[in-house]
Amino acid sequence: MSLDAWIATGVVMTIFPLMALTRLGADMILLGAVILLLTLGVIDTNQALAGFSNSGLFTVAFMYVLVASIRETGGIDLIIRYVLGRPTRERSALARLLLPVAGLSAFLNNTPVVATYIPAVMSWSRRLQLSPQRLLMPLSFASILGGTVTLIGSSTNLVVYGLVTQRYPELNLHLFDLAWVGIPVALVGLGYLILLGPKLLPARESVSGVFANPREFTIEMEVDPEGALVDKTVEEAGLRHLQELFLVEIERAGNVVSVVGPGERLKAGDRLVFVGTSDAAVELQQIRGLIPSRDAGSSLEKEFKERRLVEAVVSDQCQFIGQTLRDGRFRTLYGAAVLAICRGGERVRGNLGQVRLQPSDVLLLEARPPFIERHRQSKDFLLISELNGSARPVHEKAPLAWALLLGAIFLAATGVLSMLNAAMLGAAIAVMSGCCSVGAAKRSQDTQVLLTIAASFGVGAALQSSGAAQAMAGGLLDLVGGNPWLLLLGTYLVVALLTEVVTNNAAAVIIFPIVMAGAESLGVSPMPYILTVMYAASASFLTPLGYQTNLMVHGPGGYRIGDFARVGGGLNVLTGAVVVTLVPLFWPF
Incomplete structure (x- = not known):
């Protein structure tokens, strides 16, 4: 390998332990890596700043505004009120909770969905005389599973889509293309949570009991x-x-x-x-x-x-x-x-x-x-x-907020507008119509996520342009014996493990050029590997640190780290088996 390739490899090998073992934010670590690579001449200015002009990044930002309009008008709260009801058994309670959450998370950022549901679930569990621990972890996992169904289901899907349009302009992913595998993944995962969750979930005293x-x-x-x-x-x-x-x-x-x-x-x-x-x-x-x-x-x-x-x-x-x-x-x-x-x-x-x-x-x-x-x-x-429940938002504009979101989805799905254009138009109307104030739109932007995404592109560009990605891919191909199916399995395992210790966006962006170089060396279609990276980056079930919604329910549910490994371990195996089995059927090598 060239000197630049060794430098890029060393930087990437340093990034992962820093994210896993220090309190430094992923955005600061990746921005520091980009600055170092730029200073050492591994990448040029255009490559360092490419992530800040990527369409996937801006689509994520405008989707945040659309989701904020739903939250500000109490749109999700209306669904909570009419859907949860009063089931008589724990499994029926899980079904009433998890199915709509997964459905919402296919089109909304799952962080506000989970944030809105947590107080309602805490109150609902008291009425049902169930421990919140039996519901909160499945709530987080259902939101993650729902995000695998559509291209806008998670920020990671949009980021990988942005990488695809840059590297393979001839390839085109549509809004519901992920559903061919995403729906089976979601159904298998939800079935696991509803049927086996009650046997695996803890039943210790919750935070409400402690306080x-x-x-x-x-x-x-x-x-x-x-x-x-x-x-x-x-x-x-x-x-x-x-x-x-x-x-x-x-x-x-x-x-x-x-x-x-x-x-x-x-x-x-x-x-x-x-x-x-x-x-x-x-x-x-x-x-x-x-x-x-x-x-x-x-x-x-x-x-x-x-x-x-x-x-x-x-x-x-x-x-x-x-x-x-x-x-x-x-x-x-x-x-x-x-x-x-x-x-x-x-x-x-x-x-x-x-x-x-x-x-x-x-x-x-x-x-x-x-x-x-x-x-x-x-x-x-x-x-x-x-502690005693928060005031209800004014719901008059909730139908308009939902109409804007559904309209943006329809325009993107039918190809009338690009995904970025549809999200941008919907966000602009949401602010002008008063569904979302300017202040709420600004607060809705998760700057750490956006900076992490943007900086990840610079690190990925260093791996690709320096030849490090090709060298790593060569080592990976030697390991799997040039077998495209084993490469697919290896891709899923590596990305799924990395996303537990670093952010899912960073894991996807950094691994992407390595896997694509491997697919090109084999002379096979990159599509199955692109989709596998998307699904694997969402498979954050093993630790509370793997995904933000896991961290959100970890405290209120009174969970321990071992609880996530016990429930999420089987879920990871199941979803992985579904992905590596079905992806080659719908997107052949």
């Missing part, structure tokens, strides 16, 4: 009307920097002061709510001017219009990952106080200020009402929902 009793994690005191703290600020009273306690709210004359600032003045009879360790209650007893609360009922069990109890699932992009709540000044940044943390299905005990946040931690927060709307689209949180 059920506010008195378990709060300590309440009152300001003595005759004491020394009356009319002093929180700072002056020494309540701002207690060792193992946070003052989260003050109940005063039937109202509540939430997220208390240091300048708040204490009044006689104020009821102070602290969160902290049980041992810290002794410290409170020794502060002159504080007396134990005389009201037996917990303040957090009361309803106040100024206060919301909120569950938030920490994203792997959260700036507080690896930091303690106290050092990171969580309350100052977000205007919300952490009452409790749930990790792996169990509440984290001890001094909350010293807990270092991890991805998929579930936080019980006390916040003011604007917090939910302000941070619902924050990249720091995968999911935000009120």
